[in-house]
Amino acid sequence: MKITILGTGMVGMTIAEKLTTLGHQITMGTRDPETTISRPTPATWKKIPFGDWLNAQNSVVLETFENSAKEADLVLNATSGGVTLKALDMVGKDLNGKILIDIANPLDFSNGMPPTLSVCNTDSLGEQIQARFPEVKVVKSLNTMNTYIMMHPETIPGDHTVFVSGNDSEAKKAVSNLLQEIGWTEGNIIDLGDISTSRGTEMLLPVWLRLWGALGHANFNFQIQQA
Amino acid sequence: MKITILGTGMVGMTIAEKLTTLGHQITMGTRDPETTISRPTPATWKKIPFGDWLNAQNSVVLETFENSAKEADLVLNATSGGVTLKALDMVGKDLNGKILIDIANPLDFSNGMPPTLSVCNTDSLGEQIQARFPEVKVVKSLNTMNTYIMMHPETIPGDHTVFVSGNDSEAKKAVSNLLQEIGWTEGNIIDLGDISTSRGTEMLLPVWLRLWGALGHANFNFQIQQA
Numbered sequence: 001m002k003i004t005i006l007g008t009g010m011v012g013m014t015i016a017e018k019l020t021t022l023g024h025q026i027t028m029g030t031r032d033p034e035t036t037i038s039r040p041t042p043a044t045w046k047k048i049p050f051g052d053w054l055n056a057q058n059s060v061v062l063e064t065f066e067n068s069a070k071e072a073d074l075v076l077n078a079t080s081g082g083v084t085l086k087a088l089d090m091v092g093k094d095l096n097g098k099i100l101i102d103i104a105n106p107l108d109f110s111n112g113m114p115p116t117l118s119v120c121n122t123d124s125l126g127e128q129i130q131a132r133f134p135e136v137k138v139v140k141s142l143n144t145m146n147t148y149i150m151m152h153p154e155t156i157p158g159d160h161t162v163f164v165s166g167n168d169s170e171a172k173k174a175v176s177n178l179l180q181e182i183g184w185t186e187g188n189i190i191d192l193g194d195i196s197t198s199r200g201t202e203m204l205l206p207v208w209l210r211l212w213g214a215l216g217h218a219n220f221n222f223q224i225q226q227a
Numbered sequence: 228m229k230i231t232i233l234g235t236g237m238v239g240m241t242i243a244e245k246l247t248t249l250g251h252q253i254t255m256g257t258r259d260p261e262t263t264i265s266r267p268t269p270a271t272w273k274k275i276p277f278g279d280w281l282n283a284q285n286s287v288v289l290e291t292f293e294n295s296a297k298e299a300d301l302v303l304n305a306t307s308g309g310v311t312l313k314a315l316d317m318v319g320k321d322l323n324g325k326i327l328i329d330i331a332n333p334l335d336f337s338n339g340m341p342p343t344l345s346v347c348n349t350d351s352l353g354e355q356i357q358a359r360f361p362e363v364k365v366v367k368s369l370n371t372m373n374t375y376i377m378m379h380p381e382t383i384p385g386d387h388t389v390f391v392s393g394n395d396s397e398a399k400k401a402v403s404n405l406l407q408e409i410g411w412t413e414g415n416i417i418d419l420g421d422i423s424t425s426r427g428t429e430m431l432l433p434v435w436l437r438l439w440g441a442l443g444h445a446n447f448n449f450q451i452q453q454a
Contacts (some may be wrong), residue, residue: 053336083394110350120430121343160452161436192437200434203347207390207427210419211451219454224438227376 001178004029004069006087007078008036008050008062011103011147015078016060017086018151022181027061029068029091033204035157036062065090074099074174081106081125082118085132085162089147096135099171102126102198103142103150105205114209117202126165137171139164140185141179152185153221158219163198190224228405231256231296233314234305235263235277235289238330238374242305243287245378247407254288256295256318263289292317301326301401308352309345310332312359323362326398328405329353329425330369330377332432341436346428353392353425364398366391367425368406371435373445380410380448387448390417392424417451 003019005012006029009155016026030036037051046053054062069075079087081104083166088095107127108118119125126140141164142150149155153162162184166172176189204222212218230246232239243253257263264278273280274443279287296302296318305313308331317320333352335345345351353367368391369377376382380389389411392401403416419427431449439445 116348117398197437200437201428203433206430210424210427214419223450223452225450
């Protein structure tokens with residue numbers, strides 16, 4: 001598939017690497033490609049500038065948000081939750097009719113650590129995206145774990161869970177298929193229901209952040225253990 | 228131990244039954260014992276009036292909130308989140324110096340189903356209780372699963388998690404010991420940190436409620452699966 005990843009941070013890079021190995025053609029969208037390429041500090045976990053990383057990829061194309069999704073079969077939002085709506089506005093009507101996997105969380109760092117959520121309880125980022133882009137098939141998923149585990153679920157032993165939320169059943173099925181390509185077993189993918197169930201998964205972040213502190217590492221995931 | 232359970236609903240009844248079998252002396256607190264005893268409808272999952280249930284218990288005493296905690300070694304809040312602060316006010320200064328296990332969630336049913344939270348994100352019911360009763364050792368726990376699983380963790384196969392949050396380490400240790408008496412293994416008890424971490428566990432409720440819908444039953448629990 002032609003997959004557009006919006007966002008060029010650690011999250012976007014990790015996803016691009018994995019989806020490339022699966023044979024997908026990846027375009028990454030950013031506000032200003034020149035600035036991204038020349039990002040001077042080794043600001044990522046890779047400890048290399050983005051341009052060096054990009055040169056080492058076989059088939060990842062970097063584009064402006066505006067030009068990133070024209071050919072896409074599927075779009076994945078890996079921007080920070082706080083700038084997601086602005087970034088999607090720049091992509092604009094090229095999103096229409098497409099599946100948008102939203103993995104962002106509306107984290108608000110303005111009041112210090114740990115972050116709070118800028119929207120929750122009676123609304124969610126997933127719902128805000130769906131409301132703003134009614135012709136896009138928004139599927140919230142993968143937002144309840146660290147990026148490496150999203151793309152390498154085998155890192156965690158045993159069964160553990162990935163949620164999907166969305167209004168379009170066919171879109172959720174397509175996302176489920178992509179998750180299975182990545183390595184998620186069908187039994188570990190839980191369809192919570194429509195996009196309003198994004199509230200629940202985004203509201204997992206506060207306990208996720210505290211678990212990170214309590215356990216001293218982020219290599220964990222939620223498993224729904226059933227009787 | 229002499230344990231006072233505040234609240235006489237299904238939650239309080241299930242906990243009283245279990246703690247009685249473990250040899251603890253149970254007092255249950257309610258607003259008006261006469262009303263509770265004569266509660267005419269079979270309103271509980273037991274399908275029997277509260278008075279009949281109480282008569283069948285060997286050693287459960289029913290008291291007003293005001294008189295319920297005078298002799299208690301430990302108090303457990305099993306009232307609905309929406310009335311918790313009012314109930315605790317009625318218990319009053321008998322709570323001082325004691326451990327209060329808070330298992331309630333601030334569910335708000337006023338906007339229909341599923342309920343939202345009346346407090347979250349920047350505050351929590353656990354924190355509100357601690358702020359209102361600074362001399363009480365509040366430990367939030369057990370609020371992330373259904374009541375039967377709280378008291379019968381062996382219902383769910385394999386490992387699954389119970390969280391504890393609180394400012395007093397000794398109090399959390401005492402609660403952890405009680406949890407182990409109930410059947411929780413030490414490795415499945417995660418101390419998240421101070422009482423502000425109640426935000427995280429209370430904010431698990433929205434996804435818990437949606438999982439109940441998606442799975443079609445409430446016999447599940449969160450397991451933190453680690454690499």
